[in-house]
Amino acid sequence: xxxxxxxxxxxxxxxxxxxxxxxxxxxxxxxxxxxxxxxxxxxxxxxxxxxxxxxxxxxxxxxxxxxxxxxxxxxxxxxxxxxxxxxxxxxxxxxxxxxxxxxxxxxxxxxxxxxxxxxxxxxxxxxxxxxxxxxxxxxxxxxxxxxxxxxxxxxxxxxxxxxxxxxxxxxxxxxxxxxxxxxxxxxxx
Numbered sequence: 001x002x003x004x005x006x007x008x009x010x011x012x013x014x015x016x017x018x019x020x021x022x023x024x025x026x027x028x029x030x031x032x033x034x035x036x037x038x039x040x041x042x043x044x045x046x047x048x049x050x051x052x053x054x055x056x057x058x059x060x061x062x063x064x065x066x067x068x069x070x071x072x073x074x075x076x077x078x079x080x081x082x083x084x085x086x087x088x089x090x091x092x093x094x095x096x097x098x099x100x101x102x103x104x105x106x107x108x109x110x111x112x113x114x115x116x117x118x119x120x121x122x123x124x125x126x127x128x129x130x131x132x133x134x135x136x137x138x139x140x141x142x143x144x145x146x147x148x149x150x151x152x153x154x155x156x157x158x159x160x161x162x163x164x165x166x167x168x169x170x171x172x173x174x175x176x177x178x179x180x181x182x183x184x185x186x187x188x189x
Contacts, residue, residue, distance in 0.1 A: 012076050012077070012078060012079075014036070015033065015036065015037070015078035015079065015082075016072075016074045016076070016078050018030075018032055018033040018036070019033065019065070019069050019072045019074075019078055019081075020069075020072075020074075022065065022066055022069035023069035023070040023072065027066075030062065030065065030066055033062075033065070034062055037079070037082055038058070039148070040079070040143075040148070040149055041058060041061055041082060041083070041086050042054060042058055043142055043143060043149075044083055044086050044087075044090075044139075044143060044157075045057045045058060045061070045086055045089075045090055046142070047135075047138065047139040047142050047143065048087070048090040048091075048093075048094065049090055049093055049094070053093050054090075056093065057086070057089045057090055057093050060089045060092075060093075061082075061085055061086045061089045064085040064088070064089060065082060065085055068085060077156055079149075079153055079156070079157070080153075080156045080157055083157045128179075128183070129176050129179045129180060129183070130176075132175060132176075132179050133172050133175060133176070136158070136168065137168060137169075137171070137172035137175070138172075139158075140154055140158075140165065140168055140169050140172060141169070141172050141173075141176075143157070144169065151165050151166055151169065
């Protein structure tokens with residue numbers, strides 16, 4: 001049976017439907033769920049781990065989804081549940097390696113792929129600007145700008161009120177703009 005038939009139109013319902021099918025042991029539903037969520041999950045994992053650890057954690061996350069699907073309680077927030085598994089996986093990876101990572105070199109591959117029109121100097125400047133953000137600000141910017149998550153989804157993920165997420169995003173953008181101005185002024189003769 002083709003999994004894509006009979007799927008409810010709403011994205012959240014579609015993901016919940018896939019999780020329900022996974023709980024029933026339908027491996028093709030896991031493949032479909034993976035295709036629908038892999039970019040967001042990968043960007044989320046990159047906000048905690050280096051590129052190679054994030055790749056490993058991707059596999060572990062989807063194995064965790066497969067194993068935990070029967071425990072999923074539909075509440076209209078399947079991405080929050082998926083990110084919860086991804087976050088747990090990332091923390092276990094960090095704990096096992098006994099190191100925290102902040103903006104590792106490998107993560108820039110993702111950003112460079114998403115922003116191919118930017119030249120090397122601009123990418124280097126962007127890297128330096130993002131390093132000035134806190135880890136939480138960096139994650140919010142990355143999840144919104146690179147993976148395309150909506151602010152509502154980010155606020156659910158971090159268990160923050162939407163207004164707080166928006167304010168942190170605005171503050172981070174303001175910080176980036178201010179840093180950009182400072183960098184621009186430093187380069188002028």
